[in-house]
Amino acid sequence: MSERAGRANAAVLVGLDFGADGYSEGLEELRLLTESSGLDPRALIQGKRQRPDPALYAGSGKAEEIAAAVREHHAAVVVFNHELSPGQQRNLEQKLGCAVLDRTGLILGIFARRARSHEGKLQVELAQLEYASTRLVRGWTHLERQRGGRGFLGGMGETQIEVDRRLIGNRVKVLKDKLAQFKRRRDVQRRARVRGEVLSVSLVGYTNAGKSTLFNALTHAGSYTADQLFATLDTTTRRLYLEGTGNLVLSDTVGFIRDLPHGLVASFRATLEETVHADLLLHVVDASSSVRAQQIEAVNTVLAEIGADAIPQVLVWNKIDLTPLLPGLERDEYGKICRVSLSAKSGAGLDILRTALAEVAAAKKSAATNREPEQHHRDTYVT
Ligand SMILES: Nc1nc2c(ncn2[C@@H]2O[C@H](COP(=O)(O)OP(=O)(O)OP(=O)(O)O)[C@@H](O)[C@H]2O)c(=O)[nH]1
Numbered sequence: 213m214s215e216r217a218g219r220a221n222a223a224v225l226v227g228l229d230f231g232a233d234g235y236s237e238g239l240e241e242l243r244l245l246t247e248s249s250g251l252d253p254r255a256l257i258q259g260k261r262q263r264p265d266p267a268l269y270a271g272s273g274k275a276e277e278i279a280a281a282v283r284e285h286h287a288a289v290v291v292f293n294h295e296l297s298p299g300q301q302r303n304l305e306q307k308l309g310c311a312v313l314d315r316t317g318l319i320l321g322i323f324a325r326r327a328r329s330h331e332g333k334l335q336v337e338l339a340q341l342e343y344a345s346t347r348l349v350r351g352w353t354h355l356e357r358q359r360g361g362r363g364f365l366g367g368m369g370e371t372q373i374e375v376d377r378r379l380i381g382n383r384v385k386v387l388k389d390k391l392a393q394f395k396r397r398r399d400v401q402r403r404a405r406v407r408g409e410v411l412s413v414s415l416v417g418y419t420n421a422g423k424s425t426l427f428n429a430l431t432h433a434g435s436y437t438a439d440q441l442f443a444t445l446d447t448t449t450r451r452l453y454l455e456g457t458g459n460l461v462l463s464d465t466v467g468f469i470r471d472l473p474h475g476l477v478a479s480f481r482a483t484l485e486e487t488v489h490a491d492l493l494l495h496v497v498d499a500s501s502s503v504r505a506q507q508i509e510a511v512n513t514v515l516a517e518i519g520a521d522a523i524p525q526v527l528v529w530n531k532i533d534l535t536p537l538l539p540g541l542e543r544d545e546y547g548k549i550c551r552v553s554l555s556a557k558s559g560a561g562l563d564i565l566r567t568a569l570a571e572v573a574a575a576k577k578s579a580a581t582n583r584e585p586e587q588h589h590r591d592t593y594v595t
């Protein structure tokens with residue numbers, strides 16, 4: 213890579229410790245996020261603080277340290293592992309003389325790079341616009357492009373910002389209308405499936421847990437998998453044939469992350485509808501991660517946010533090939549399957565998951581044909 217190209221994506225990372233759990237794992241995640249967004253992390257600045265500085269987030273001494281790292285590494289961007297207010301972002305950009313991204317901006321950038329389908333692109337654009345409308349500052353190059361490359365937005369007068377807000381507002385409305393059309397089409401497809409009484413199963417989980425790998429292993433599909441965060445953005449749905457059970461429908465979905473930007477959750481709601489309407493969620497967990505408990509919690513938080521927390525869940529502990537765990541199945545005190553351990557990569561335990569799915573499908577089928585003695589039925593459903 214030429215020196216110049218190297219500089220264009222050289223990034224300095226900043227992660228401050230406010231005493232919360234999982235600080236160092238959070239830094240590792242920041243590095244992965246940065247790499248997934250196409251930036252090249254050259255340095256990491258750490259620090260401890262009681263609370264964010266209102267003006268610069270990091271405090272002036274730390275800001276000096278960051279500025280020195282920017283000079284040393286010829287960095288084009290500084291990435292904060294935190295949420296910055298529009299004011300803090302502006303102050304930092306002035307002080308550091310380069311672009312400053314916060315966690316939301318970073319994740320939005322990754323989503324923008326990954327979006328493939330028309331719907332995915334609309335959703336990302338919507339999220340970006342809603343984020344940008346609160347911070348009309350420099351760096352929003354995709355906005356410039358749409359309006360004919362007019363240079364940075366910084367330094368424009370109040371009126372211009374008002375005009376921009378109105379333009380953004382108009383575009384947001386157009387995008388929302390278009391996304392609503394996609395949603396209607398999807399609703400029709402889903403209703404057809406519900407009539408066919410096919411069990412619908414969604415793979416959900418933290419980003420990089422192995423959902424697409426598992427999806428491919430089960431359906432022999434070619435979903436994109438990668439050791440990157442947010443490799444998957446679009447929901448892919450395939451039929452899955454189970455011996456002795458018949459067809460069910462399996463969906464691979466976008467991964468979740470701690471503190472998933474609110475705007476993103478809102479604009480991806482349509483894609484996530486597949487999850488909301490599923491009969492069963494397979495919650496895929498990277499069992500080899502030291503922060504799997506926090507990741508499970510983060511996923512459950514997002515599920516609650518999109519109204520999918522009441523859907524029955526089976527935990528799938530994936531990547532057991534990296535742990536001492538063995539393939540297996542666990543039931544809760546009522547006899548219901550609550551966890552399957554497997555390796556999507558090696559295939560160990562896949563047959564156990566298929567058996568588990570067959571059991572759930574059979575239970576659903578008999579519940580549908582035998583709705584009368586519901587209570588009695590529930591008691592005897594798994595033996
Ligand atoms: N060792 C091991 N690696 C796995 C296993 N399953 C998946 N991986 C790896 O984990 C990485 C992420 O896998 P993906 O299937 O793309 O994960 P995902 O959950 O779909 O990720 P996003 O779409 O980014 O949310 C890839 O490098 C996979 O090869 C497994 O069982 N064992």
Ligand SMILES: [Mg+2]
Binds near residue numbers: 423424425465467
């Ligand atoms: Mg994926």
